[in-house]
Amino acid sequence: MRPDLRTLLFALGLVWTLPNSLVGLLAGTVGIAFGARARLRRDERALVFHAWPWGPGGAITFGNVILHTGDDLDISCLTYAHRAGHCEEPAIRLGDHERAHVYQYMALGPLFLPLYLLCGGISVRNRFERAADRYALTGRGWWPWA
Template sequence: MALGAVWTAPNTAIGLLLGGLGTLFGARPRWRRDDFALVFQHFPWGRPGGAMTLGNVIVHTGADLDVGCHTYAHRAGLCVEPAVSLAAHERAHVFQYMVLGPLFLPLYLICGGVSVRNRFERAADRYARTGRGWWPWSGPKV
């Protein structure tokens, strides 16, 4: 885990800058050991209840990551699925960042950005649903 945190440190630095800016407008940092991340809760910008991961930092507009959220496929109307844990979804992204480090953001964008077609988002939803399969190149192809 420590090596992964070092590998993704450039992404984490961006997250810390963004989170630090958010604290000027009411965001509150909290370390979540199980998620290997510093979470900036009450982040002042973004979709209500939304979250974004940058390395070992998660910015979240809500009060707590331990809430349910719809999967990308559910929101896109491709299927009906029960809500998944937002914390688990974002934890999957933390794992992805720790493996891919500085390659994460370019690969994420190449794979479609914030979209149901993005294999990173599908893997994070799969992990949040099952507790397995956070790696973007595992699991079923869509």
């Protein structure tokens, strides 16, 4: 893909998912008062709030914002299918998994959250999570209907 077209698509994706990113920015900003740290991660195409103080652990993405309870996205984690006992897969990098969600948000914009919830929310049955795991394993296939 031509660099100028890639830049244009990226800019359109940023604008399209802005309502979702604002939710993440609000939550991340509140988290700063409780110890979270913001860092722009170009490789993840997102603003990441590390040490976000709430939740069961791990990360959640809202548009181009990632809320992460740990210190760095460069950690290994298990795929949803592996954790559910459906198969054995190698560990994936959490940042790669979350980047897939950033791409999904940029493509679907305000439609992402309703579609994500309709597909089962946070579970191995959710095609969005399976696609993010596939992308983290192979570097391809972040689209949930691929």
